[in-house]
Amino acid sequence: MGQSIHLSVNGHTVEISGEDPDMPLLYALRDELHLHGPRFGCGLGQCGACTVHIDGEAVRSCVTPVSDVSGKKVVTLEGLGSPEHPHPIQKAFIEEQAVQCGYCINGMIMQAKAFLDKKKKPTEDDIRQALANNLCRCGTHQRIVRAVHRAAMAV
Numbered sequence: 001m002g003q004s005i006h007l008s009v010n011g012h013t014v015e016i017s018g019e020d021p022d023m024p025l026l027y028a029l030r031d032e033l034h035l036h037g038p039r040f041g042c043g044l045g046q047c048g049a050c051t052v053h054i055d056g057e058a059v060r061s062c063v064t065p066v067s068d069v070s071g072k073k074v075v076t077l078e079g080l081g082s083p084e085h086p087h088p089i090q091k092a093f094i095e096e097q098a099v100q101c102g103y104c105i106n107g108m109i110m111q112a113k114a115f116l117d118k119k120k121k122p123t124e125d126d127i128r129q130a131l132a133n134n135l136c137r138c139g140t141h142q143r144i145v146r147a148v149h150r151a152a153m154a155v
Contacts, residue, residue, distance in 0.1 A: 005070045009033060010079030021067035026050045028066045029076060037077025037106045041135070048107030048134035052076050058114035077106045080113065089113050092151035093144070100138035107134045112148045122152055 041049030045060035081087035
């Protein structure tokens with residue numbers, strides 16, 4: 001039996017079962033901590049639905065072993081804001097109605113937030129490039145780009 005793994009998730013120290021240190025962080029977040037922002041999409045780190053921030057960087061949680069984040073700061077979609085006080089990026093996605101089915105939105109928002117933390121005044125091409133590896137099958141790309149641009153102007 002493995003030791004427990006301690007990490008910071010959304011500003012709270014949590015303990016994850018260490019029985020399988022190679023368990024994907026995504027499974028720990030969803031199954032043990034009941035956080036449902038990050039989604040299981042492809043399981044290969046290619047679609048972006050599972051994106052979280054680890055020490056401020058956008059990371060695919062489906063291919064990140066939970067043991068790799070011990071002692072690091074993890075932020076999920078739930079940690080950005082609340083329904084009462086959404087983060088500016090969340091607010092922009094709402095205002096632009098950038099959600100259709102909603103499956104990709106966790107990854108889009110988390111990737112966009114990490115991107116905007118580094119690039120304060122992005123062009124449309126910058127935004128498209130930053131989100132190029134996040135897949136959306138519904139076709140809301142134009143609204144997503146507008147939402148990221150709106151958020152960049154609000155910050």
